[in-house]
Amino acid sequence: MKSLGTQGLILNEKLLFEHSDAGRKGYSLPRLDVPPARLPAALVREEVSGFPELSEVDVVRHFTRLSTWNYGVDSGFYPLGSCTMKYNPKVNEVAARTPGMAAAHPSTPDHLSQGALALMHDLQEALAEISGFPAVTLQPAAGAHGELAGMLMIRAWHEAQGNSRKKVLIPDTAHGTNPATAALCGYEVVPIASDGVLSAAAVAAAMGGEVAALMITNPNTLGLFEAQIREICQIIHDGGGLVYCDGANLNALMGIARPGDMGIDVMHFNLHKTFSTPHGGGGPGSGPVGVTAVLAPFLPVPVVVEEQGTYRLEVDRPLSIGRMKAFGGHFGIMVRAWAYIRSMGGEGLKRASEMAVLNANYIRARLEGTYHLPYTARSLHEVVFSDRDLGGNCHTLDLAKRLIDYGYHPPTIYFPLVVKGAIMIEPTETESKEVIDEFCDAMLSIAAEAGENPDLLHQAPKKTRVGRMDETGAARKPRLKWEK
Numbered sequence: 001m002k003s004l005g006t007q008g009l010i011l012n013e014k015l016l017f018e019h020s021d022a023g024r025k026g027y028s029l030p031r032l033d034v035p036p037a038r039l040p041a042a043l044v045r046e047e048v049s050g051f052p053e054l055s056e057v058d059v060v061r062h063f064t065r066l067s068t069w070n071y072g073v074d075s076g077f078y079p080l081g082s083c084t085m086k087y088n089p090k091v092n093e094v095a096a097r098t099p100g101m102a103a104a105h106p107s108t109p110d111h112l113s114q115g116a117l118a119l120m121h122d123l124q125e126a127l128a129e130i131s132g133f134p135a136v137t138l139q140p141a142a143g144a145h146g147e148l149a150g151m152l153m154i155r156a157w158h159e160a161q162g163n164s165r166k167k168v169l170i171p172d173t174a175h176g177t178n179p180a181t182a183a184l185c186g187y188e189v190v191p192i193a194s195d196g197v198l199s200a201a202a203v204a205a206a207m208g209g210e211v212a213a214l215m216i217t218n219p220n221t222l223g224l225f226e227a228q229i230r231e232i233c234q235i236i237h238d239g240g241g242l243v244y245c246d247g248a249n250l251n252a253l254m255g256i257a258r259p260g261d262m263g264i265d266v267m268h269f270n271l272h273k274t275f276s277t278p279h280g281g282g283g284p285g286s287g288p289v290g291v292t293a294v295l296a297p298f299l300p301v302p303v304v305v306e307e308q309g310t311y312r313l314e315v316d317r318p319l320s321i322g323r324m325k326a327f328g329g330h331f332g333i334m335v336r337a338w339a340y341i342r343s344m345g346g347e348g349l350k351r352a353s354e355m356a357v358l359n360a361n362y363i364r365a366r367l368e369g370t371y372h373l374p375y376t377a378r379s380l381h382e383v384v385f386s387d388r389d390l391g392g393n394c395h396t397l398d399l400a401k402r403l404i405d406y407g408y409h410p411p412t413i414y415f416p417l418v419v420k421g422a423i424m425i426e427p428t429e430t431e432s433k434e435v436i437d438e439f440c441d442a443m444l445s446i447a448a449e450a451g452e453n454p455d456l457l458h459q460a461p462k463k464t465r466v467g468r469m470d471e472t473g474a475a476r477k478p479r480l481k482w483e484k
Protein backbone atom coordinates (compact mmCIF):
# COMPACT_ATOMS: atom_id res chain seq x y z
CA MET A 1 0.00 0.00 0.00
CA LYS A 2 1.23 3.49 -0.83
CA SER A 3 2.09 5.30 2.37
CA LEU A 4 1.46 9.00 2.91
CA GLY A 5 4.51 9.16 5.18
CA THR A 6 7.82 9.90 3.47
CA GLN A 7 11.24 11.04 4.56
CA GLY A 8 11.54 14.47 3.05
CA LEU A 9 13.81 17.37 3.89
CA ILE A 10 13.59 17.20 7.66
CA LEU A 11 16.43 19.26 9.06
CA ASN A 12 18.13 18.63 12.34
CA GLU A 13 17.71 21.44 14.77
CA LYS A 14 20.11 22.53 17.47
CA LEU A 15 18.86 24.15 20.64
CA LEU A 16 18.80 27.96 20.65
CA PHE A 17 21.69 27.84 23.12
CA GLU A 18 23.75 25.84 20.65
CA HIS A 19 23.03 28.31 17.82
CA SER A 20 24.30 31.17 19.97
CA ASP A 21 27.35 33.23 18.98
CA ALA A 22 28.74 35.99 21.21
CA GLY A 23 27.69 39.48 20.14
CA ARG A 24 24.84 38.48 17.80
CA LYS A 25 21.69 40.49 18.22
CA GLY A 26 18.16 40.18 16.93
CA TYR A 27 17.33 43.87 17.21
CA SER A 28 18.69 47.30 16.35
CA LEU A 29 17.58 50.37 18.22
CA PRO A 30 18.00 53.98 17.07
CA ARG A 31 20.80 55.96 18.70
CA LEU A 32 19.79 57.22 22.16
CA ASP A 33 18.89 60.93 22.08
CA VAL A 34 18.25 61.33 25.83
CA PRO A 35 20.63 60.79 28.75
CA PRO A 36 20.73 57.09 29.69
CA ALA A 37 18.87 56.26 32.90
CA ARG A 38 20.33 53.55 35.08
CA LEU A 39 18.19 50.95 36.80
CA PRO A 40 18.78 50.63 40.57
CA ALA A 41 21.89 48.48 41.05
CA ALA A 42 19.96 45.96 43.16
CA LEU A 43 17.80 45.11 40.15
CA VAL A 44 20.64 44.57 37.71
CA ARG A 45 22.37 41.24 37.26
CA GLU A 46 26.04 41.31 36.34
CA GLU A 47 25.60 38.83 33.55
CA VAL A 48 23.03 36.33 32.41
CA SER A 49 24.98 33.14 32.22
CA GLY A 50 24.60 31.20 29.00
CA PHE A 51 21.81 33.38 27.63
CA PRO A 52 21.66 32.72 23.87
CA GLU A 53 22.80 35.50 21.54
CA LEU A 54 21.17 35.23 18.13
CA SER A 55 20.33 37.23 15.04
CA GLU A 56 16.76 37.65 13.85
CA VAL A 57 17.22 35.19 11.00
CA ASP A 58 18.66 32.58 13.41
CA VAL A 59 15.55 32.85 15.54
CA VAL A 60 13.06 32.83 12.65
CA ARG A 61 14.67 29.79 11.03
CA HIS A 62 14.90 27.94 14.32
CA PHE A 63 11.21 28.29 15.09
CA THR A 64 10.11 27.78 11.49
CA ARG A 65 12.02 24.50 11.33
CA LEU A 66 10.60 23.39 14.66
CA SER A 67 7.08 24.19 13.44
CA THR A 68 7.52 21.72 10.58
CA TRP A 69 7.99 18.90 13.08
CA ASN A 70 4.59 19.52 14.50
CA TYR A 71 1.55 17.49 13.50
CA GLY A 72 -1.91 18.98 13.78
CA VAL A 73 -5.36 18.88 12.19
CA ASP A 74 -4.08 21.31 9.57
CA SER A 75 -1.36 18.80 8.60
CA GLY A 76 -3.37 15.63 8.28
CA PHE A 77 -5.88 13.14 9.66
CA TYR A 78 -5.95 13.13 13.46
CA PRO A 79 -8.28 10.32 14.59
CA LEU A 80 -7.81 10.81 18.33
CA GLY A 81 -10.84 9.16 19.92
CA SER A 82 -12.60 11.14 22.65
CA CYS A 83 -10.54 14.23 21.76
CA THR A 84 -12.58 15.18 18.66
CA MET A 85 -9.74 16.66 16.67
CA LYS A 86 -11.83 18.17 13.92
CA TYR A 87 -10.69 20.80 11.47
CA ASN A 88 -11.23 24.34 12.70
CA PRO A 89 -12.52 26.53 9.85
CA LYS A 90 -10.38 29.63 9.34
CA VAL A 91 -13.41 31.92 9.39
CA ASN A 92 -13.52 31.32 13.17
CA GLU A 93 -9.99 32.70 13.39
CA VAL A 94 -10.94 35.72 11.32
CA ALA A 95 -13.79 36.43 13.75
CA ALA A 96 -11.56 36.03 16.81
CA ARG A 97 -8.93 38.36 15.31
CA THR A 98 -11.43 41.16 14.55
CA PRO A 99 -9.83 44.08 16.40
CA GLY A 100 -12.96 44.84 18.44
CA MET A 101 -12.95 41.23 19.70
CA ALA A 102 -9.23 40.57 19.98
CA ALA A 103 -8.49 43.85 21.78
CA ALA A 104 -11.59 43.94 24.01
CA HIS A 105 -10.37 44.55 27.55
CA PRO A 106 -12.26 42.51 30.14
CA SER A 107 -12.24 45.41 32.63
CA THR A 108 -14.12 47.70 30.25
CA PRO A 109 -17.43 48.70 31.85
CA ASP A 110 -20.55 46.93 30.65
CA HIS A 111 -21.96 49.90 28.77
CA LEU A 112 -18.79 50.03 26.62
CA SER A 113 -18.68 46.23 26.12
CA GLN A 114 -22.08 45.70 24.61
CA GLY A 115 -20.74 43.88 21.54
CA ALA A 116 -18.71 41.37 23.54
CA LEU A 117 -21.51 40.83 26.06
CA ALA A 118 -24.05 40.42 23.25
CA LEU A 119 -21.85 37.74 21.69
CA MET A 120 -21.55 35.91 25.01
CA HIS A 121 -25.28 36.12 25.57
CA ASP A 122 -25.98 34.90 22.06
CA LEU A 123 -23.59 31.98 22.57
CA GLN A 124 -25.29 31.09 25.88
CA GLU A 125 -28.66 31.07 24.10
CA ALA A 126 -27.35 28.98 21.21
CA LEU A 127 -25.88 26.40 23.59
CA ALA A 128 -29.13 26.36 25.56
CA GLU A 129 -31.06 25.69 22.36
CA ILE A 130 -28.68 22.94 21.19
CA SER A 131 -28.63 21.16 24.56
CA GLY A 132 -32.12 21.76 25.93
CA PHE A 133 -30.95 23.46 29.14
CA PRO A 134 -32.55 26.80 30.01
CA ALA A 135 -29.46 28.35 31.66
CA VAL A 136 -25.79 28.26 30.65
CA THR A 137 -22.54 29.62 32.10
CA LEU A 138 -19.58 30.21 29.80
CA GLN A 139 -16.98 30.61 32.53
CA PRO A 140 -15.25 27.23 32.89
CA ALA A 141 -11.92 26.99 31.09
CA ALA A 142 -12.10 23.35 29.96
CA GLY A 143 -14.26 20.25 30.09
CA ALA A 144 -12.92 19.08 33.44
CA HIS A 145 -13.34 22.60 34.83
CA GLY A 146 -16.95 22.52 33.61
CA GLU A 147 -17.43 19.24 35.46
CA LEU A 148 -16.13 20.93 38.59
CA ALA A 149 -18.55 23.84 38.17
CA GLY A 150 -21.43 21.43 37.53
CA MET A 151 -20.69 19.19 40.48
CA LEU A 152 -20.25 22.21 42.77
CA MET A 153 -23.74 23.32 41.71
CA ILE A 154 -25.11 19.86 42.48
CA ARG A 155 -23.44 19.96 45.90
CA ALA A 156 -24.75 23.48 46.55
CA TRP A 157 -28.27 22.38 45.60
CA HIS A 158 -28.14 19.44 48.03
CA GLU A 159 -26.79 21.69 50.77
CA ALA A 160 -29.56 24.22 50.12
CA GLN A 161 -32.04 21.37 50.90
CA GLY A 162 -30.17 20.75 54.14
CA ASN A 163 -29.02 17.47 52.72
CA SER A 164 -25.37 16.58 52.37
CA ARG A 165 -25.19 13.32 50.50
CA LYS A 166 -21.85 11.59 50.22
CA LYS A 167 -21.70 9.40 47.10
CA VAL A 168 -21.52 9.84 43.33
CA LEU A 169 -22.22 6.91 41.01
CA ILE A 170 -19.96 6.62 37.97
CA PRO A 171 -20.13 3.92 35.28
CA ASP A 172 -16.95 2.05 34.35
CA THR A 173 -16.98 3.61 30.86
CA ALA A 174 -16.52 7.13 32.29
CA HIS A 175 -13.83 9.54 31.24
CA GLY A 176 -11.14 9.75 33.93
CA THR A 177 -12.00 13.35 34.68
CA ASN A 178 -15.43 12.32 36.01
CA PRO A 179 -14.33 10.40 39.12
CA ALA A 180 -11.54 12.93 39.65
CA THR A 181 -14.09 15.76 39.70
CA ALA A 182 -16.45 13.94 42.04
CA ALA A 183 -13.56 13.24 44.43
CA LEU A 184 -12.41 16.88 44.22
CA CYS A 185 -15.89 17.94 45.33
CA GLY A 186 -15.54 15.73 48.40
CA TYR A 187 -17.67 12.83 47.20
CA GLU A 188 -17.01 9.14 47.50
CA VAL A 189 -16.90 7.62 44.00
CA VAL A 190 -18.99 4.48 43.54
CA PRO A 191 -18.16 2.71 40.26
CA ILE A 192 -20.97 0.85 38.48
CA ALA A 193 -20.20 -1.97 36.07
CA SER A 194 -21.81 -1.61 32.66
CA ASP A 195 -22.03 -3.93 29.73
CA GLY A 196 -20.88 -1.28 27.27
CA VAL A 197 -23.96 0.75 28.10
CA LEU A 198 -25.33 1.30 31.57
CA SER A 199 -28.47 -0.58 32.57
CA ALA A 200 -31.27 0.99 34.59
CA ALA A 201 -31.24 -2.14 36.78
CA ALA A 202 -27.58 -1.58 37.72
CA VAL A 203 -28.34 2.02 38.66
CA ALA A 204 -31.39 0.99 40.70
CA ALA A 205 -29.25 -1.53 42.57
CA ALA A 206 -26.62 1.10 43.41
CA MET A 207 -29.09 3.87 44.30
CA GLY A 208 -29.61 4.85 47.93
CA GLY A 209 -30.19 7.81 50.24
CA GLU A 210 -26.48 8.72 50.27
CA VAL A 211 -26.25 9.15 46.49
CA ALA A 212 -25.94 12.80 45.48
CA ALA A 213 -25.58 12.25 41.76
CA LEU A 214 -24.80 10.01 38.85
CA MET A 215 -22.15 11.20 36.40
CA ILE A 216 -22.66 9.69 32.99
CA THR A 217 -21.01 10.33 29.64
CA ASN A 218 -23.45 10.19 26.75
CA PRO A 219 -22.55 9.02 24.14
CA ASN A 220 -20.10 7.17 26.34
CA THR A 221 -16.39 6.62 25.78
CA LEU A 222 -17.10 3.49 23.74
CA GLY A 223 -18.99 5.70 21.29
CA LEU A 224 -22.28 4.10 22.36
CA PHE A 225 -25.53 5.89 23.16
CA GLU A 226 -26.77 5.30 26.69
CA ALA A 227 -30.12 3.94 25.52
CA GLN A 228 -31.68 3.68 28.99
CA ILE A 229 -30.86 7.24 29.93
CA ARG A 230 -34.49 8.28 30.59
CA GLU A 231 -35.17 5.42 33.00
CA ILE A 232 -31.78 5.99 34.63
CA CYS A 233 -32.54 9.69 35.22
CA GLN A 234 -35.94 8.76 36.63
CA ILE A 235 -34.38 6.32 39.13
CA ILE A 236 -31.85 8.91 40.29
CA HIS A 237 -34.48 11.65 40.63
CA ASP A 238 -36.90 9.35 42.48
CA GLY A 239 -34.07 8.63 44.91
CA GLY A 240 -33.43 12.35 45.50
CA GLY A 241 -30.26 12.66 43.39
CA LEU A 242 -29.30 14.64 40.31
CA VAL A 243 -27.78 13.56 37.01
CA TYR A 244 -24.60 15.06 35.61
CA CYS A 245 -23.89 14.39 31.94
CA ASP A 246 -20.38 14.67 30.56
CA GLY A 247 -21.33 16.30 27.26
CA ALA A 248 -17.86 16.21 25.71
CA ASN A 249 -19.17 13.84 23.03
CA LEU A 250 -21.94 16.15 21.84
CA ASN A 251 -20.44 15.97 18.36
CA ALA A 252 -22.63 12.89 17.87
CA LEU A 253 -25.89 14.54 18.95
CA MET A 254 -26.02 18.17 17.81
CA GLY A 255 -29.36 18.93 16.18
CA ILE A 256 -30.52 15.34 16.70
CA ALA A 257 -31.10 14.84 20.43
CA ARG A 258 -30.94 17.17 23.42
CA PRO A 259 -29.56 15.94 26.75
CA GLY A 260 -31.79 18.45 28.56
CA ASP A 261 -34.83 16.60 27.15
CA MET A 262 -33.57 13.26 28.48
CA GLY A 263 -33.90 14.13 32.17
CA ILE A 264 -30.32 15.28 32.75
CA ASP A 265 -29.82 18.15 35.21
CA VAL A 266 -26.35 19.45 34.42
CA MET A 267 -24.01 19.05 31.46
CA HIS A 268 -20.77 20.57 30.25
CA PHE A 269 -19.89 21.27 26.65
CA ASN A 270 -16.36 21.13 25.27
CA LEU A 271 -16.33 24.14 22.94
CA HIS A 272 -12.81 23.08 21.96
CA LYS A 273 -14.13 19.79 20.62
CA THR A 274 -17.74 20.08 19.50
CA PHE A 275 -17.73 23.67 18.37
CA SER A 276 -14.56 23.64 16.38
CA THR A 277 -12.15 25.70 18.41
CA PRO A 278 -8.47 24.80 18.49
CA HIS A 279 -7.10 22.60 21.25
CA GLY A 280 -4.24 20.31 22.09
CA GLY A 281 -1.10 21.07 23.96
CA GLY A 282 -3.05 22.10 27.02
CA GLY A 283 -5.48 24.72 25.87
CA PRO A 284 -6.97 27.23 26.04
CA GLY A 285 -10.28 25.41 25.98
CA SER A 286 -13.71 26.31 27.18
CA GLY A 287 -16.23 24.19 29.06
CA PRO A 288 -19.58 25.98 29.39
CA VAL A 289 -22.17 24.29 31.60
CA GLY A 290 -25.91 24.02 31.00
CA VAL A 291 -28.34 23.48 33.88
CA THR A 292 -32.06 23.07 34.51
CA ALA A 293 -34.12 25.99 35.85
CA VAL A 294 -33.89 24.48 39.36
CA LEU A 295 -30.12 24.81 39.33
CA ALA A 296 -29.94 28.21 37.58
CA PRO A 297 -29.67 30.19 40.86
CA PHE A 298 -26.43 28.30 41.64
CA LEU A 299 -24.62 29.30 38.43
CA PRO A 300 -21.21 30.90 38.92
CA VAL A 301 -21.08 34.69 38.81
CA PRO A 302 -21.01 36.84 36.82
CA VAL A 303 -23.91 35.82 34.57
CA VAL A 304 -24.47 37.73 31.32
CA VAL A 305 -28.06 38.99 31.35
CA GLU A 306 -30.06 40.96 28.82
CA GLU A 307 -32.67 43.57 29.69
CA GLN A 308 -34.48 45.37 26.88
CA GLY A 309 -31.63 44.97 24.45
CA THR A 310 -28.91 45.99 26.93
CA TYR A 311 -26.43 43.50 28.34
CA ARG A 312 -24.78 43.46 31.73
CA LEU A 313 -22.80 41.17 34.00
CA GLU A 314 -24.86 40.20 37.00
CA VAL A 315 -22.92 39.43 40.19
CA ASP A 316 -25.56 39.71 42.88
CA ARG A 317 -26.81 36.12 43.03
CA PRO A 318 -26.94 34.91 46.63
CA LEU A 319 -27.03 31.16 45.87
CA SER A 320 -24.18 31.27 43.33
CA ILE A 321 -21.26 28.87 43.78
CA GLY A 322 -19.03 31.93 43.21
CA ARG A 323 -16.51 32.67 40.53
CA MET A 324 -14.90 29.88 38.47
CA LYS A 325 -12.59 31.98 36.31
CA ALA A 326 -11.20 35.48 35.99
CA PHE A 327 -13.49 37.81 34.04
CA GLY A 328 -15.86 35.94 31.72
CA GLY A 329 -13.69 32.94 30.83
CA HIS A 330 -11.75 32.30 27.61
CA PHE A 331 -13.39 34.93 25.47
CA GLY A 332 -11.37 34.25 22.29
CA ILE A 333 -12.58 30.64 22.30
CA MET A 334 -16.17 31.84 22.75
CA VAL A 335 -15.84 34.07 19.67
CA ARG A 336 -14.60 31.11 17.62
CA ALA A 337 -17.42 28.85 18.83
CA TRP A 338 -19.97 31.57 18.15
CA ALA A 339 -18.61 32.03 14.62
CA TYR A 340 -18.77 28.26 14.07
CA ILE A 341 -22.37 27.95 15.28
CA ARG A 342 -23.45 30.99 13.27
CA SER A 343 -21.72 29.89 10.08
CA MET A 344 -23.08 26.34 10.34
CA GLY A 345 -26.64 27.20 11.36
CA GLY A 346 -28.99 24.63 12.89
CA GLU A 347 -29.11 22.44 9.78
CA GLY A 348 -25.33 22.58 9.40
CA LEU A 349 -24.75 21.43 12.99
CA LYS A 350 -27.15 18.53 12.51
CA ARG A 351 -25.40 17.59 9.28
CA ALA A 352 -22.03 17.72 11.08
CA SER A 353 -23.25 15.18 13.63
CA GLU A 354 -24.70 12.94 10.94
CA MET A 355 -21.41 13.01 9.04
CA ALA A 356 -19.38 12.34 12.20
CA VAL A 357 -21.50 9.25 12.89
CA LEU A 358 -21.41 8.12 9.27
CA ASN A 359 -17.63 8.44 9.09
CA ALA A 360 -17.10 6.45 12.29
CA ASN A 361 -19.44 3.72 11.08
CA TYR A 362 -17.72 3.60 7.70
CA ILE A 363 -14.41 2.95 9.47
CA ARG A 364 -16.11 0.35 11.62
CA ALA A 365 -17.48 -1.42 8.57
CA ARG A 366 -14.10 -1.44 6.78
CA LEU A 367 -12.05 -2.65 9.77
CA GLU A 368 -14.49 -5.00 11.51
CA GLY A 369 -13.48 -8.58 10.88
CA THR A 370 -9.78 -7.66 10.71
CA TYR A 371 -9.73 -5.78 14.00
CA HIS A 372 -11.65 -7.12 16.97
CA LEU A 373 -14.71 -5.09 17.97
CA PRO A 374 -15.35 -5.81 21.67
CA TYR A 375 -18.73 -4.05 21.87
CA THR A 376 -21.04 -4.55 18.94
CA ALA A 377 -23.87 -2.14 19.87
CA ARG A 378 -24.38 0.58 17.25
CA SER A 379 -21.53 3.10 17.14
CA LEU A 380 -21.98 6.83 17.10
CA HIS A 381 -19.13 9.26 16.45
CA GLU A 382 -16.26 6.98 17.49
CA VAL A 383 -15.47 3.29 17.37
CA VAL A 384 -13.34 1.23 19.73
CA PHE A 385 -11.42 -1.84 18.52
CA SER A 386 -8.95 -3.99 20.45
CA ASP A 387 -5.61 -5.60 19.58
CA ARG A 388 -6.91 -9.11 20.36
CA ASP A 389 -6.62 -10.37 16.78
CA LEU A 390 -3.33 -8.71 15.81
CA GLY A 391 -0.79 -11.41 14.95
CA GLY A 392 2.94 -11.69 15.55
CA ASN A 393 2.79 -10.75 19.23
CA CYS A 394 1.93 -7.22 18.14
CA HIS A 395 0.02 -4.93 20.43
CA THR A 396 -1.87 -1.66 20.26
CA LEU A 397 1.26 0.40 20.90
CA ASP A 398 3.05 -1.27 17.97
CA LEU A 399 0.12 -0.53 15.67
CA ALA A 400 0.07 3.10 16.82
CA LYS A 401 3.79 3.50 16.15
CA ARG A 402 3.53 1.86 12.74
CA LEU A 403 0.70 4.22 11.76
CA ILE A 404 3.18 7.08 12.18
CA ASP A 405 5.34 5.50 9.44
CA TYR A 406 2.27 5.53 7.21
CA GLY A 407 1.87 9.26 7.84
CA TYR A 408 -0.96 9.24 10.37
CA HIS A 409 -1.31 10.56 13.86
CA PRO A 410 -2.25 7.48 15.91
CA PRO A 411 -5.70 7.17 17.44
CA THR A 412 -6.26 7.16 21.19
CA ILE A 413 -4.88 3.95 22.65
CA TYR A 414 -5.49 1.93 25.82
CA PHE A 415 -8.62 3.98 26.55
CA PRO A 416 -11.37 3.40 27.55
CA LEU A 417 -10.07 1.17 30.31
CA VAL A 418 -12.90 -1.36 29.93
CA VAL A 419 -11.30 -2.58 26.69
CA LYS A 420 -7.98 -4.44 26.89
CA GLY A 421 -5.62 -3.07 24.25
CA ALA A 422 -8.14 -0.43 23.13
CA ILE A 423 -7.80 1.44 19.82
CA MET A 424 -10.27 4.31 19.85
CA ILE A 425 -10.86 5.99 16.49
CA GLU A 426 -12.81 9.21 15.99
CA PRO A 427 -12.66 10.50 12.43
CA THR A 428 -15.03 13.49 12.95
CA GLU A 429 -17.19 14.91 10.18
CA THR A 430 -14.48 16.98 8.57
CA GLU A 431 -12.72 14.09 6.81
CA SER A 432 -13.54 13.06 3.24
CA LYS A 433 -14.20 9.49 2.12
CA GLU A 434 -10.86 9.55 0.31
CA VAL A 435 -8.94 10.38 3.51
CA ILE A 436 -10.84 7.78 5.51
CA ASP A 437 -10.27 5.12 2.83
CA GLU A 438 -6.54 5.80 2.82
CA PHE A 439 -6.46 5.52 6.61
CA CYS A 440 -8.43 2.24 6.55
CA ASP A 441 -6.08 0.89 3.86
CA ALA A 442 -3.16 1.71 6.17
CA MET A 443 -4.84 -0.02 9.12
CA LEU A 444 -5.52 -3.14 7.01
CA SER A 445 -2.00 -3.12 5.65
CA ILE A 446 -0.58 -2.94 9.17
CA ALA A 447 -2.79 -5.83 10.30
CA ALA A 448 -1.35 -7.88 7.41
CA GLU A 449 2.21 -6.85 8.35
CA ALA A 450 1.59 -7.94 11.95
CA GLY A 451 1.06 -11.50 10.70
CA GLU A 452 3.77 -11.52 8.02
CA ASN A 453 6.57 -9.33 9.32
CA PRO A 454 5.82 -8.32 12.90
CA ASP A 455 9.24 -6.67 13.32
CA LEU A 456 8.01 -3.83 11.14
CA LEU A 457 5.56 -3.05 13.91
CA HIS A 458 7.87 -3.82 16.82
CA GLN A 459 10.56 -1.48 15.47
CA ALA A 460 8.25 1.31 14.30
CA PRO A 461 8.43 4.20 13.79
CA LYS A 462 11.32 4.01 11.37
CA LYS A 463 10.68 7.08 9.23
CA THR A 464 10.60 9.67 11.97
CA ARG A 465 13.53 11.80 13.13
CA VAL A 466 13.41 10.01 16.48
CA GLY A 467 12.60 6.32 16.65
CA ARG A 468 10.75 4.37 19.36
CA MET A 469 11.23 6.19 22.62
CA ASP A 470 11.38 5.09 26.21
CA GLU A 471 8.03 6.70 26.99
CA THR A 472 8.01 5.69 30.64
CA GLY A 473 11.48 7.19 31.10
CA ALA A 474 10.44 10.36 29.29
CA ALA A 475 7.41 10.75 31.57
CA ARG A 476 9.17 9.80 34.82
CA LYS A 477 12.56 11.42 34.30
CA PRO A 478 11.96 14.36 31.97
CA ARG A 479 15.00 16.46 31.05
CA LEU A 480 13.52 19.90 30.68
CA LYS A 481 16.60 22.03 31.31
CA TRP A 482 19.43 22.80 28.94
CA GLU A 483 22.83 21.97 30.38
CA LYS A 484 26.19 22.56 28.79
Ligand SMILES: Cc1ncc(COP(=O)(O)O)c(C=O)c1O
Pocket residue numbers: 082083142143144145175177217221246248249270285287
Ligand atom coordinates in the same frame (compact mmCIF):
# COMPACT_ATOMS: atom_id res chain seq x y z
C1 LIG B 1 -15.51 12.36 27.47
C2 LIG B 1 -14.63 13.47 27.98
N1 LIG B 1 -14.93 14.06 29.15
C3 LIG B 1 -14.19 15.06 29.65
C4 LIG B 1 -13.08 15.53 28.97
C5 LIG B 1 -12.27 16.61 29.62
O1 LIG B 1 -12.20 17.76 28.87
P1 LIG B 1 -10.95 18.75 29.02
O2 LIG B 1 -9.78 18.01 28.44
O3 LIG B 1 -11.31 19.95 28.21
O4 LIG B 1 -10.77 19.06 30.46
C6 LIG B 1 -12.73 14.95 27.75
C7 LIG B 1 -11.54 15.41 27.02
O5 LIG B 1 -11.28 15.11 25.91
C8 LIG B 1 -13.52 13.90 27.24
O6 LIG B 1 -13.22 13.29 26.08
